Amino acid sequence: MKVLFIADPMASFKTYKDTTYAMMREMAKRGWQLFHTLSGELSVNGGLVTAQASAFEFLGAKADDDCAWFKSSGKVQTALKAFDAVIMRTDPPFDMQYLYATQLLTLAEQQGAKVFNSGQAMRDFNEKLAILNFSRFTAPTLVTTRSADVRAFLKEHGDIIIKPLDGMGGMGIFRLTEKDPNIGSILETLMQLDSRTIMAQRYIPEIVHGDKRILIIGGEVVPYALARIPQNGETRGNLAAGGRGVAQELGGRDREIAETLAPELKRRGILLAGLDVIGSNLTEVNVTSPTGFQEIMKQKDFDVAAMFADAVAEWSVH
Numbered sequence: 001m002k003v004l005f006i007a008d009p010m011a012s013f014k015t016y017k018d019t020t021y022a023m024m025r026e027m028a029k030r031g032w033q034l035f036h037t038l039s040g041e042l043s044v045n046g047g048l049v050t051a052q053a054s055a056f057e058f059l060g061a062k063a064d065d066d067c068a069w070f071k072s073s074g075k076v077q078t079a080l081k082a083f084d085a086v087i088m089r090t091d092p093p094f095d096m097q098y099l100y101a102t103q104l105l106t107l108a109e110q111q112g113a114k115v116f117n118s119g120q121a122m123r124d125f126n127e128k129l130a131i132l133n134f135s136r137f138t139a140p141t142l143v144t145t146r147s148a149d150v151r152a153f154l155k156e157h158g159d160i161i162i163k164p165l166d167g168m169g170g171m172g173i174f175r176l177t178e179k180d181p182n183i184g185s186i187l188e189t190l191m192q193l194d195s196r197t198i199m200a201q202r203y204i205p206e207i208v209h210g211d212k213r214i215l216i217i218g219g220e221v222v223p224y225a226l227a228r229i230p231q232n233g234e235t236r237g238n239l240a241a242g243g244r245g246v247a248q249e250l251g252g253r254d255r256e257i258a259e260t261l262a263p264e265l266k267r268r269g270i271l272l273a274g275l276d277v278i279g280s281n282l283t284e285v286n287v288t289s290p291t292g293f294q295e296i297m298k299q300k301d302f303d304v305a306a307m308f309a310d311a312v313a314e315w316s317v318h
Helices: 019-029 096-110 119-124 129-137 147-157 183-191 205-209 252-267 293-300 304-315
Strands: 002-006 033-037 042-045 048-058 070-079 085-088 141-144 159-164 174-177 198-202 211-217 220-229 244-249 272-278 281-286
Touching: 002 019, 002 048, 019 033, 019 048, 019 293, 019 304, 033 070, 042 096, 048 096, 085 096, 085 304, 096 119, 129 141, 129 252, 129 281, 141 147, 147 159, 147 174, 147 183, 147 198, 159 183, 174 183, 205 220, 211 252, 211 304, 220 252, 220 293, 220 304, 244 293, 252 272, 252 281, 293 304
Parallel strands: 002 033, 002 085
Antiparallel strands: 033 048, 042 048, 048 070, 141 198, 159 174, 159 198, 211 220, 211 272, 220 244, 272 281
């Protein structure tokens, strides 16, 4: 197998917890040929989608801060269809450059490339808006560009979360109550004077028990979730915001949500998704670069990376 990863610079990986690193480690163990490129190194020449791809040897990190865990060769302009699989792992924000990259990936798929997740799926499944397709699993939700709508939603529910549609890792998420003295400033900042669409959701008190990440790979549900538990005084459970990750078996409601979404995600060509569930409510469907592999692997001895590599091998021949 020849696999191209479109990902952020590899020297920046936090290897002790990075999911892309875990994927690469498993594939290197299998003897697969690995390549890396940046999303900004995609191009079209003569109608063919290509990338400045570097083959690399996986050496393995000797410490948490080891940046020399790989050895790269020079970059070679290579057609995406020349790889057995192309894995898109560039982190959000999902800005215009990200959108252009997904459009090039869709063109590459039309030329025969096997891309996971597909460009179409990443465009269709905005990580925040995707939950609107599964409203029976969600808390009351508002999507708007009007700050007046948010104020009315806040008056109705008393305690809400507001967040941008293009971020990751908890960036730009605010909790608002009616007594907050900074409502106006927060809305002006986040909504950029009613020119930016945001999402508001009723606050879910169960966040204190964790924001659960549930992984779906190849249409199959990973049997463990990663509960990201906020620090004291913090609303966000995201690991990037200091949350503590605790792996746990899926509960009944969690499994119901995951097993309902799994076939639909598979139908849409989404090989890997990370559902976020707080209490009994679905809050996000992550399809750009879902994480959580290593924490589950270490705490539950369940090989998520092997499950992912198996799915890549299977999907790449269909």
